[in-house]
Amino acid sequence: MQLPDLLNPYWFFITTAIFFIIITGRYFLFAGLFYTIFYLWLPKKWISRKLNNRNYKDGQFKKEVGWSMVTAFIFSVSGTITMIFWQRGFTKVYTDINLYGWWYLPCSLVIFMVLHETYYYWLHRWMHKPKVFKIVHKIHHDSNITSPFTAFSFHPLEGLLQAVFLPVMLMLLPVHYYIIIIQLTIMTMSSVINHLDIEIYPRNFNKTIIGKWLIGATHHSLHHKHFKFNYGLYFTVWDKIKKTESPLYDKLFDTITKARQQEDIVIYSSASSANNPLTKKAH
Numbered sequence: 001m002q003l004p005d006l007l008n009p010y011w012f013f014i015t016t017a018i019f020f021i022i023i024t025g026r027y028f029l030f031a032g033l034f035y036t037i038f039y040l041w042l043p044k045k046w047i048s049r050k051l052n053n054r055n056y057k058d059g060q061f062k063k064e065v066g067w068s069m070v071t072a073f074i075f076s077v078s079g080t081i082t083m084i085f086w087q088r089g090f091t092k093v094y095t096d097i098n099l100y101g102w103w104y105l106p107c108s109l110v111i112f113m114v115l116h117e118t119y120y121y122w123l124h125r126w127m128h129k130p131k132v133f134k135i136v137h138k139i140h141h142d143s144n145i146t147s148p149f150t151a152f153s154f155h156p157l158e159g160l161l162q163a164v165f166l167p168v169m170l171m172l173l174p175v176h177y178y179i180i181i182i183q184l185t186i187m188t189m190s191s192v193i194n195h196l197d198i199e200i201y202p203r204n205f206n207k208t209i210i211g212k213w214l215i216g217a218t219h220h221s222l223h224h225k226h227f228k229f230n231y232g233l234y235f236t237v238w239d240k241i242k243k244t245e246s247p248l249y250d251k252l253f254d255t256i257t258k259a260r261q262q263e264d265i266v267i268y269s270s271a272s273s274a275n276n277p278l279t280k281k282a283h
């Protein structure tokens with residue numbers, strides 16, 4: 001099937017609109033699904049895993065969804081531009097699996113994610129420089145207590161900085177288009193899990209061979225709380241190498257994943273308890 005030239009304004013608009021529907025659909029699917037399961041259907045089961053028990057700010061979800069729509073629009077335009085690059089032969093995206101073999105599919109996914117992690121970690125460190133933070137990254141941190149809807153809640157400049165990674169990467173690394181779809185789906189799901197504010201991983205997962213390298217809700221909640229730790233995206237590797245992983249992480253993970261009665265929930269409640277991270281909250 002021959003695709004029309006996407007540089008034509010009409011087709012540029014149509015393609016961007018299709019991307020927007022897919023990207024927002026994926027966002028609402030994952031954020032909505034996790035919110036429904038953990039907050040609406042099974043709140044009693046998961047209340048002891050809630051990292052912050054304070055209420056969300058008035059209108060927070062609405063703002064988060066609004067900023068996420070702006071991000072989705074930026075990602076959509078970036079997607080169309082990437083397609084134009086592909087049409088003109090500027091990318092290394094391929095469609096015939098046999099070109100690099102089946103074994104290369106998982107390898108390229110891992111390479112892609114590790115490079116994305118590296119890009120994001122250092123971008124994130126830069127975005128926390130005070131002058132940059134105020135303009136680029138503050139919107140994301142306005143969600144002091146995160147929710148599944150925080151997943152794409154970024155200032156447009158941050159959205160843009162995140163969006164450039166994909167087209168640049170696809171010009172350098174051969175990637176099958178299946179892997180692009182899988183990677184973008186993992187990215188959305190992982191962002192929803194990390195902002196859920198409910199730890200869903202099993203007890204002691206943080207000490208397992210896989211779990212110690214994966215970021216989850218507890219890990220990222222500490223970033224939104226203290227700003228100066230836990231800058232990673234999917235993996236803890238750069239935080240471990242650069243010693244920016246929060247010293248409170250393992251203790252908080254242990255505490256939050258212990259089965260507790262509702263009246264004895266130990267909650268890590270506010271920044272003011274930074275030196276005494278585990279504060280008992282009586283109901």
Ligand SMILES: [Zn+2]
Pocket residue numbers: 140146195220224
């Ligand atoms: Zn975040």
Ligand SMILES: [Zn+2]
Pocket residue numbers: 124128137141223227
């Ligand atoms: Zn941050």
